[in-house]
Amino acid sequence: MNFESCKNFLKDTVHSVMSVDSPTGFTRSAVDTAEKLVQEIGYPTRRTRKGNLVITVEGRDESKRVGLCAHLDTLGLVVRSITAEGKLMFSPLGAPLLPSLEGEFCRIHTKSGKVYTGTILSLSPAIHVFSDAPTRPRDAANMAVTIDEPVYSKEDVLALGIRPGDFIAYDPKTTFTESGYLKSRFIDDKGSVSLLITLLKLMKDAGVKPAYHTEIAFTVYEEVGHGGAAMFENMDELLVVDMGCVGDDLSCTEQQVSICAKDSGGPYDYDMVSRLVRLAEENGVDFAVDIYPRYSSDAGAYWGAGHDTPAALIGPGVWGSHGMERTHLDGLINTMKLAALYLDVR
Ligand SMILES: [Zn+2]
Secondary structure, eight states: OOSGGGHHHHHHHHHHHHTSOOBTTOOHHHHHHHHHHHHHHTOOEEEOTTSOEEEEEOOSEEEEEEEEEEEOOBOEEEEEEEOTTSOEEEEEESOOOGGGGTTOEEEEEOTTSOEEEEEEEESSOOTTTOTTTTTSOOSTTTEEEEESSOOOSHHHHHHHTOOTTOEEEEOOOOEEOTTSEEEETTHHHHHHHHHHHHHHHHHHHHTOOOSEEEEEEEESOGGGTOGGGGSOSSOSEEEEEOOEEOSTTOOOOTTSEEEEEEETTEEOOHHHHHHHHHHHHHTTOOEEEEEOSSOOOHHHHHHHTTOOOOEEEEEEEEBSTTSSEEEEHHHHHHHHHHHHHHHTOO
């Protein structure tokens, strides 16, 4: 398959998937978008009751069942309370790097379907007014959303229909640079969702099938730990595609595919990790093997739910995870190549 030819499709897919808000717990529109993209390529889909999207790909040999997954939910915020001045205090969804959110534009989605815009700011946001503007902690107790409406009291905000429990999604600011970098929030893990959709497109265009019956799940509760618990039953193997860690003493770069040997949940399946390393080595895929010091994945959720299935994890190297993230087109394509080798489509 010609991986170079798919760069524009991959970029378009990244923009499509990133453009729909999907903070964990509020993912239906993003699932609709992914479902439409996959159905247009020509693969059947179904949804689990919790909202995961599952794509079925017929294999050359249907006697063995292989699962892949990536997560479509992202970090975000939810309205916790409304201040007397009409600001929105928030509670984080998942673990966003809160200081990195200062100054971000956001959308507030009300339960009636209205969308308001706002800005996430410190509660001491003005250098000319607050002596502690530079030093006030950037955390949930000291940051709030300023709504782009003339609101000066809690009552004004309630009159807009904004309530505690409403979801707040902040701008991903998705940008591809001339030098091939992808700068965006939520590359974890919409980068992986996009590269798997692109791989499906390549497979369909080339008229090739994977070695075995394959199901690909786009999960919607990964950031809070249980997305992968209920994806599919009776899989012989599971390959999770999620972001690869970059930084400190880890060896992965943004240009490489990372193969995770161990994360906070312990080691991944030895045979699968060894096979992935061998496939990358033998086929010239630029890769790194690392342990992730502070990380968990849908494989852990799947195992925690009691599935007797070996699992491994690969993904593009991502810098600045859960903050303003960055990877490189080469990292996305090397991940796509390794996933293709794993499925034995060439
Ligand atoms: Zn992730």
